[in-house]
Amino acid sequence: MITLDFVYLLAGLAFAGFAALSFFDRANRKRLGNAAFWGLLAASFLFGSRLGDTANGVLVLALILLGGFGALGQGKPATTSTEERRASAILRGNWLFVPALIVPAVALLGTLFLKTAHLGAAPLLDAKQVTLISLAIGIVLALAVAMLWLKPKLMAPLQEGRRLIDTIGWAAILPQLLASLGAIFALSGVGQAVGIVATRYLPLDRPFEAVLVYCVGMAVFTAVMGNAFAAFPVMTAAIGLPLIVHKFGGNPAIMGAIGMLSGFCGTLTTPMAANFNIVPAALLELPDRNGVIKVQLPTAGLMLMANTALMYALVFRF
């Protein structure tokens, strides 16, 4: 059976490649920092399950210290010039899109068809992780097609990948770290504490007040935690179920659906949701780390009002 370990092996090898190429990049003054950072991440992917929890903790701490105190520089692997790229784009035409589209196509087909596929008696893929595994298979296939067609130097994909990962820099591990912080928050009962504060100090005597506090609370708590999934159980246990559903007789499906979507409004506003907000700013080489969030703020505010109004209009009626 193909499991997530297959994806982790590939990712580990890619990061190991970035680390090795960084190490020999004399153009980067901080090449040792880059090599150490990507090398540790490679070790996490390749051996993380065999290390103990404390060893993994030490590994993360080293990553945080390297990234946090500016040990990473930006590698500048040789790539093509703008003119060469234009010429290649004209020469190769729209075929250039094909490898890029193989990835979502394979991910799609895999998700639809491979979930239930069997090899003998054993399932072919780990059904719970089918999307990520299909995505990885799509990447491997697309890379193979691109290599056969374009015939670049063997190391070109790793060098180009390193060029991109270095523009992202330490922000590349930010989403994973924030997910880990979420686990510490859960372990320490942060959610329950927020629920207590929300119910103790806010007015909740009328149906509209309960809806307002629930929707806005979902957004704010999501913004703090970076993830609506962490906010939903807390806010729903504290306000949604006892007040909107049980006290005022609201429809639980409407409350749940629109409550979660109110949380997503918070996701649009917060650096804590790094993979949606901070990583794209790095990927697009924006000078302002919060550039994407600023553009999203008006939509987030309007959508939160829309969700609150929708929930109030619908939840007590159906």
Next chain:
Amino acid sequence: MLTLLGVAVVVIGFLIRLNPLLVIAAAALVTGLAAGLNPVDILAAFGKAFNDNRYVSAVWLILPLIGLLERYGLQERARLLIARLRGVTVGRLLLVYFIIRQAAASLGLTSLGGQAQMVRPLIAPMAEAAAEQEAGPLPAETRFRIRAEAAATDNVALFFGEDIFLAISSILLIKGFLEQSGVIVQPFELSVWAIPTAVLALLIHGTRLLLLDRKLRREAAAKSGGAE
């Protein structure tokens, strides 16, 4: 109550723009200590969580492919494609992408799109090319604004589309949590009630995108007016 100190560390750390990695480490330490854990236990819990969440960073596996295709002119090709079409504006282009992305997500095809796969190599260069076609070379500030709009469009369309699909993780979480609390709802009901919000998201963000065109046009007019 003391555990909320960790949340305060996060908020303050981000506000005064300390390095986020250090902020997270400090928040984890403060939260864990407030909950009565000792530092070694916190380190172990954090290490375990980091290891369990590796799939989050596994998406970077796409970078060698995207980088290789960029080496052979993928972004330039995306620009050329837009330059050939007439009547394309930043707002209209992003609105079309919004509709495709939201519709695909509502069918559960959330992997069609994404910041590394679609926005950086294709959508952002196309949006820039559309703006250049109208207004000529762009000032850096406008260029960055347009890139940010492309990223935002991907996010908004995804967030307010995916919940229409029955088997998405957020729907399963809602169902699972309500069930634990003794309230049974069907995934179908949940996804139906995500539709009104999806429609409003299309209207609200779509309007903003079309207004962006007007704003860019005004800025371009002001710039060329000032040059004369």
